[in-house]
Amino acid sequence: MRWVNRKMRRNDRMIAGAVPILALLVLYLVMAAQRHALNPSDKILPLPDAMARGLSALLFQADPLSGHFLFWTDTFASLQRLGLGLGIATLGALVAGLVLGVLPPVRATLGPLVTAIAVIPPIALLPVLFIALGLGETAKVALIVVGIAPPMIRDITDHIASLPREQIIKAQTLGASSWQIMIRVALPQAMPRLIQAVRLALGPAWVFLISAEAIAADTGLGYRIFLVRRYLAMDVIIPYVAWIALLAITLDFALSLASRRLFPWAHGASH
């Protein structure tokens, strides 16, 4: 049978998907064990027990200086920045995308500006943001927004502008105004695409968050990783990275589930 025709059953898919992940874990353990056999105090590839010790200090022992449980304050601070950035960017992308997508004069006026902003590497704007907005939370959230909003706006605009012309005409023959077309025809059809855009923006959003935290912060997952890097504390860095991955996967899964639940009409004929 040709490989293009091979179908995988659900259980087989789970097993097949788990194999590379497990293989990577085993590879890591073997390499770590080898290094520890040569040098029991190796810090570069810590064994699981060292990671558990390193992490538990941050999880369960209050920091003597601040009295906070650092793992949780880091997680909370990062998620707050990420949530604010994603929220503002999403709302902005929806409103801007709707207006740009439905109204040709607005698209002609502001479309080139959005394109111009979208091609600027956001990290290059980071100094500008720090200078203009200070080193506080605002600049970090602003970096996420500036980084992910322009591509999201372009995506939503293109999606709405490519709705079949027939739909827009039909709505007008049913008496709809520009405003009514925007809120009843374009907005609902933009929503599944918006969730898709947020899912795709999650990756860049994390990049901008960690970058901002690495440069100027006093708490946050990215701040912690870059702080303990000075002490080669791989026993903290690796669990932190794994935690970030878990958070990102959870967010992505939740968004995908929400889209299927809320907009069944956009996910295939069978519903």
Place this chain on the structure above:
Amino acid sequence: MTALLSLRDIWVEFGDKIVLEKINLDVAAGSFVSIVGPSGAGKSSLLRLVLGQEAPSRGTISLDGAVLPPECGPDRGVVFQRYSVFPHLTALQNTMFGLECAQAPLLARLFGSARRAARDEAVAMLEAVGLGDALQLYPAQMSGGMQQRLAIAQALLKRPRILLLDEPFGALDPGIRADMHVLIRRLWREHALTVIMVTHDIREAFSLGTRVLALDKRRHDPHAPHRYGATVVYDLPLRPREDEAPAETAEPEDKTPPQKVAV
């Protein structure tokens, strides 16, 4: 009968390409006008002019004596071959959309008794087109024929002065198409509609229409074929509206083709 719709000296040009030239046309209220012609003869262009989706390069179109603005409006309903219904709304929501737009300018949604009234009206219309059992289905869950029924119900609920059909049954298989012919003929009679239908199917044009227009180029320049536009080359009045009465159950095939009338 006075003309409901009249086109006066209509030209449509794109750059130096002439699509339609010198169209003069009067459509009486209550007539069912079929438009046929070869591909690229401007059938759909003519329909888009009446719809208001495009503006003519020259000439005027008037409805009830008033010149039409180059914009679509609720006085002209339309059913396209595809994409005529909203994929994110159920059949019922699709049908209520027109009522909601008219009665709630800001939210385009109705609540309470106004909503119930609109719902009842929409349900009645959906039952009239045979979709009484499909109120809560999304278009993606419907067959092509059901989607076209829905598009017709949507349009009729606004009581348009003219209903424009752009190859509405072109994508349907023959059995379903015959059902749709029965439906559209019944609705045309019951609602006293004025219909303009563009079609590829000559038999459909003659069996449904009270008048058939054929569009084609009257002249042809082999060196510059784009410099002559299409116009109405045949205008065949078939039958007055009253003669239609027994036609409901008749198969379209039973119709005898009418005499050709040279223009």
